Amino acid sequence: MRRTAIALVAHDAKKDAMAEFAATHRLKLSACDLFATGTTGARVIERCPELQVKRLKSGPLGGDQQIGALIAEGRIDALIFFVDPLSPMPHDVDVKALTRLGLVYDIAMALNPVTAEMVLAMIEPLT
Known part of the structure; x- marks a missing residue:
């Protein structure tokens, strides 16, 4: 049985929240294969150095598309994407494409800490 694969993405204003989320849930996350966009991954690793996180490119530099490709290949089971609804996103098209892939491939997708x-x-x- 393969490990659950989770992608972690956070907008700039939500990176601290993602790092804190990872710290709070480090035990559960340590049992998963974790992928993250570049800066988000760096912040999670900084806060939780014991977690093994495969860092991809920064979101605006192609990291969102890399995670989208992993979703399309069936390699991601869940997307945790802390979205900042109050800040304009210059790469909003990439963000929409990523969430669209999550919907198309029917993976679990959370856009805030509660979900x-x-x-x-x-x-x-x-086991």
Whole structure:
């Protein structure tokens, strides 16, 4: 049985929240294969150095598309994407494409911490 694969993405104003979320849920996340866009991954690793996070490119430099490709390949089970609805996003098209892929491929997708906790609660630990 393969490990659950989770992609972590956070807008700039939500990166601290993502790092804190990872710290709070480090035990559950340590049982998963984690992928993250560049800066988000760096912040999570800085806060939780024990977590193994595969860092991709920064979102605006192609990281969103890299995660989208992993979703399309069936390699991601859940997307945790802390969205900042109050800040304009210069790469909004990329963000919409990523969430669209999450919907098309029917993966669990959380856009805020409360929903992310619900997604993590559904993950069964490996035996």
